[in-house]
Amino acid sequence: MNVAVTEPKYRNKIHPKKFALWAGIASILMMFTALMSAYVVRQAQGNWLEFRIPDIFLYSTGVILLSSLTLHLSYRAFMNGKARAYRTNLILTFVLGIAFVVTQYQGWLHLQSIGIELTGNPSGSFLYVLSGLHAAHVLGGIGALTVALVHAFKLTYKVTAIRKLRLELTMLYWHFVDILWIYLIVFLILQQ
Amino acid sequence: MASVTTYDEDLLIKEQGYDDHFHEHHHGDKYQSGFITHYIFSMDHKIIAKQFLITGMFWALIGAAMSIIFRLQLGFPEESMTWLKPILGKWIVVNDAGIGTLAPEFYYALVTMHGTIIVFFVLTAGLSGTFSNLLIPLQIGARDMASPMLNMFSYWFFFLAGLVMFLSLFLSTGPFSGGWTAYPPLSALPQASSGSGAGMTMWIVSMVFFVVSVLLGGINYITTVLNLRTKGMTMWRMPLTIWAFFVTAILGLLSFPVLVSGLLLLTLDRSLGTSFYLSEIFVNGQALDFVGGSPILYQHLFWFLGHPEVYIIILPAMGLVSEVLSVHARKPIFGYKAMVYSILAIGFLSFIVWAHHMFMSGVNPFISNFFVIFTLIIAVPSAVKVFNWITTLYGGNIRFTSAMLFAIGFVSMFISGGLTGIFLGNSAIDIQMHDTYFVVAHFHIVMGIAAFFGMFAGIYNWFPKMYGRFMNETLGRIHFWGTMIGAYAIFWPMHYLGMAGVPRRYYKFDSFDTFSHFADMNKFITIAAIIVFALQVLFVINFFYSIWYGKKMTTKNPWGATTLEWTTPINAGHGNWEGNIPTVHRWAYDYGKDGNEFIPQYVPLGENEEESH
Numbered sequence: 136m137n138v139a140v141t142e143p144k145y146r147n148k149i150h151p152k153k154f155a156l157w158a159g160i161a162s163i164l165m166m167f168t169a170l171m172s173a174y175v176v177r178q179a180q181g182n183w184l185e186f187r188i189p190d191i192f193l194y195s196t197g198v199i200l201l202s203s204l205t206l207h208l209s210y211r212a213f214m215n216g217k218a219r220a221y222r223t224n225l226i227l228t229f230v231l232g233i234a235f236v237v238t239q240y241q242g243w244l245h246l247q248s249i250g251i252e253l254t255g256n257p258s259g260s261f262l263y264v265l266s267g268l269h270a271a272h273v274l275g276g277i278g279a280l281t282v283a284l285v286h287a288f289k290l291t292y293k294v295t296a297i298r299k300l301r302l303e304l305t306m307l308y309w310h311f312v313d314i315l316w317i318y319l320i321v322f323l324i325l326q327q
Numbered sequence: 328m329a330s331v332t333t334y335d336e337d338l339l340i341k342e343q344g345y346d347d348h349f350h351e352h353h354h355g356d357k358y359q360s361g362f363i364t365h366y367i368f369s370m371d372h373k374i375i376a377k378q379f380l381i382t383g384m385f386w387a388l389i390g391a392a393m394s395i396i397f398r399l400q401l402g403f404p405e406e407s408m409t410w411l412k413p414i415l416g417k418w419i420v421v422n423d424a425g426i427g428t429l430a431p432e433f434y435y436a437l438v439t440m441h442g443t444i445i446v447f448f449v450l451t452a453g454l455s456g457t458f459s460n461l462l463i464p465l466q467i468g469a470r471d472m473a474s475p476m477l478n479m480f481s482y483w484f485f486f487l488a489g490l491v492m493f494l495s496l497f498l499s500t501g502p503f504s505g506g507w508t509a510y511p512p513l514s515a516l517p518q519a520s521s522g523s524g525a526g527m528t529m530w531i532v533s534m535v536f537f538v539v540s541v542l543l544g545g546i547n548y549i550t551t552v553l554n555l556r557t558k559g560m561t562m563w564r565m566p567l568t569i570w571a572f573f574v575t576a577i578l579g580l581l582s583f584p585v586l587v588s589g590l591l592l593l594t595l596d597r598s599l600g601t602s603f604y605l606s607e608i609f610v611n612g613q614a615l616d617f618v619g620g621s622p623i624l625y626q627h628l629f630w631f632l633g634h635p636e637v638y639i640i641i642l643p644a645m646g647l648v649s650e651v652l653s654v655h656a657r658k659p660i661f662g663y664k665a666m667v668y669s670i671l672a673i674g675f676l677s678f679i680v681w682a683h684h685m686f687m688s689g690v691n692p693f694i695s696n697f698f699v700i701f702t703l704i705i706a707v708p709s710a711v712k713v714f715n716w717i718t719t720l721y722g723g724n725i726r727f728t729s730a731m732l733f734a735i736g737f738v739s740m741f742i743s744g745g746l747t748g749i750f751l752g753n754s755a756i757d758i759q760m761h762d763t764y765f766v767v768a769h770f771h772i773v774m775g776i777a778a779f780f781g782m783f784a785g786i787y788n789w790f791p792k793m794y795g796r797f798m799n800e801t802l803g804r805i806h807f808w809g810t811m812i813g814a815y816a817i818f819w820p821m822h823y824l825g826m827a828g829v830p831r832r833y834y835k836f837d838s839f840d841t842f843s844h845f846a847d848m849n850k851f852i853t854i855a856a857i858i859v860f861a862l863q864v865l866f867v868i869n870f871f872y873s874i875w876y877g878k879k880m881t882t883k884n885p886w887g888a889t890t891l892e893w894t895t896p897i898n899a900g901h902g903n904w905e906g907n908i909p910t911v912h913r914w915a916y917d918y919g920k921d922g923n924e925f926i927p928q929y930v931p932l933g934e935n936e937e938e939s940h
């Protein structure tokens with residue numbers, strides 16, 4: 136073997152904080168996967184009430200998709216020196232995020248009106264649990280967006296490494312809860 | 328043959344080391360810290376490691392003391408327990424004749440708490456929490472964890488989990504008493520038993536805090552291993568300890584969230600009246616409203632965590648043992664790469680064998696076959712590891728220090744307990760063995776004792792790194808031999824009990840004549856357990872005595888080890904190295920190479936020297 140071994144790089148390209156967030160995302164994903172497997176296993180045992188997933192959940196899907204788009208635009212504007220577009224799009228994202236949670240709530244009300252309660256046949260309970268746990272994670276994302284808004288409005292606009300990182304972390308998490316919802320709704324529709 | 332390498336440690340690290348400009352900026356908190364920030368809300372991974380260790384020891388004593396009480400019941404069911412009244416209060420029921428008996432509810436509570444405490448608080452937090460914290464930054468050459476702050480939170484969530492569990496011991500209805508696996512319906516119906524109400528609620532709260540702690544810690548360990556290795560520390564140069572902690576953290580990150588899901592559904596069943604786990608059920612002759620749930624669903628979710636969890640416990644012990652065996656046999660670990668691949672294989676397989684805990688729960692026997700096969704396949708990487716440990720010892724220049732003795736004891740225990748696993752892994756044999764003392768013997772030997780031995784090996788070996796002093800070797804050896812013999816005396820007979828069909832978790836056996844001839848064996852086991860417990864007290868005394876009065880460390884590297892933690896100053900401060908961080912040029916196992924006793928990792932390869940793998 137060669138004596139002068141080339142010293143390998145000792146640091147990964149990805150920022151440790153971002154990596155840590157990815158790891159956190161993996162564990163959240165496992166939590167949902169567990170519930171979804173439980174859903175499949177329980178469904179296979181029969182005595183399973185079938186009903187149509189209310190359309191409201193499709194509207195909310197549109198809302199959260201849109202919010203991912205505005206957040207992305209906000210980030211682009213932030214990087215390209217467009218302070219106004221950065222702030223407006225961030226507000227838009229925040230509003231859409233709230234709108235998503237409200238729409239989900241409407242969805243639950245609708246479920247109740249057609250007689251699907253949290254208690255009762257597990258097929259309904261599972262829908263509440265999956266969408267409810269997801270909504271809880273969206274609320275966490277709204278918390279992160281709130282912090283991002285405070286930064287956007289209180290600090291004078293300037294692109295620094297740390298602020299870029301913060302925004303990227305928020306964006307990563309938000310896209311994640313967005314994709315997670317799409318994953319859930321597709322699963323629910325295919326599995327009903 | 329290459330000539331013997333000579334080197335000057337300080338000079339090498341100074342010249343070749345990596346300057347990260349660490350000592351130029353002062354973050355305030357890290358250097359000039361008061362008592363509170365230094366010892367209590369510390370962010371230094373070395374202090375956090377000690378916090379995990381000492382909290383773990385506290386819990387180990389409580390958990391073990393509980394087992395002594397229920398062993399007294401099993402070994403001496405006729406004896407009066409009135410003398411325990413001052414401690415246990417109303418749980419000792421004294422009759423008119425002055426004879427005190429242990430309340431059966433409390434017997435179950437003790438068994439449950441014993442399992443929960445030892446599995447989660449001692450062998451998960453106390454073992455991987457302690458040594459991942461201590462060794463990851465030190466052995467990969469990092470100043471601290473990726474996020475010292477999350478690391479501190481990880482400890483405090485563990486503390487909180489412990490606090491809640493501790494308080495639950497004093498509930499008037501008693502702590503949870505349905506077994507450490509918390510199966511419904513006992514765990515799902517507050518009215519099912521006295522511990523199923525407030526006790527179970529606190530159990531759930533405590534476990535959720537605990538999971539948060541594991542996740543915060545795990546994310547940190549993984550990130551640190553992947554991002555903060557010093558220059559030259561490739562993955563393939565990492566000591567096996569680091570590999571083990573790394574894979575352990577990944578297992579935790581992927582399996583504990585599943586437990587949270589399981590507990591979430593359980594909580595909904597308990598408090599909002601859903602029927603995930605509950606089906607048509609009667610309590611006290613009354614029909615409840617639940618329809619359509621399945622208790623088996625909980626078992627799936629629990630064991631999807633539960634099986635990886637047993638490897639979360641054993642992998643760190645395996646890592647510590649590999650390191651200690653190599654250092655004290657003065658030989659490279661045999662088959663380093665095979666060791667790494669078997670850690671990875673065990674980690675992967677541990678996710679697809681969970682239903683071997685459920686062979687008897689009514690799962691489809693054809694599905695069981697799948698789990699039988701994967702369960703038995705786990706024996707392959709396990710056997711590879713055992714083979715490599717033994718081969719490492721073979722022909723070694725062995726130093727029988729306390730650390731080494733416990734490492735060898737670990738290998739013995741792992742073999743004995745692993746063999747019985749192979750019996751249980753066959754679903755047909757499990758029909759007889761399930762829920763008997765055979766299972767109790769299996770997992771106590773392979774996981775309980777083995778993991779404790781790994782932990783003891785780690786403590787005796789790294790005590791000087793933690794406290795700058797040595798533990799007393801004579802006491803250490805007494806501790807080892809007593810525990811080794813005692814542990815076999817406790818658990819070996821249980822195999823026979825189990826084969827005869829004696830069920831686990833029974834308060835007494837006097838209504839079954841079939842088992843009456845085991846009374847003496849149960850006495851024997853209890854006496855052995857008491858002796859072993861006394862020896863652990865001796866260990867604790869040795870530990871605390873040595874912190875203040877142990878023999879002082881005079882050189883930085885007392886065991887002649889190759890890894891980087893021994894290049895830090897005795898009693899290193901926050902940041903670990905005073906000057907540069909050493910860079911790494913070789914793997915961690917250059918013992919007896921080319922006529923050198925050992926060559927540390929920071930020494931560059933000599934001319935014509937080949938790197939070992």
Ligand code: HEM
Pocket residue numbers: 508637638640641683684702703705706709744745746747748749750751752753757760761762766769770773774775
């Ligand atoms: C060769 C490898 C192993 C095999 C084939 C194996 C197999 C099994 C099986 C089939 C059971 C279920 C028995 C029953 O409940 O009827 C079991 C129980 C158990 N095993 Fe293993 N095992 C192995 C190694 C291990 C290791 C390495 C650990 C821990 C470090 C471990 C920890 C446990 C525990 C904790 C239980 C009992 C849990 C309970 O019911 O409370 N096993 N094992």
Ligand SMILES: [Cu+2]
Pocket residue numbers: 633634637680681683684
């Ligand atoms: Cu298992």
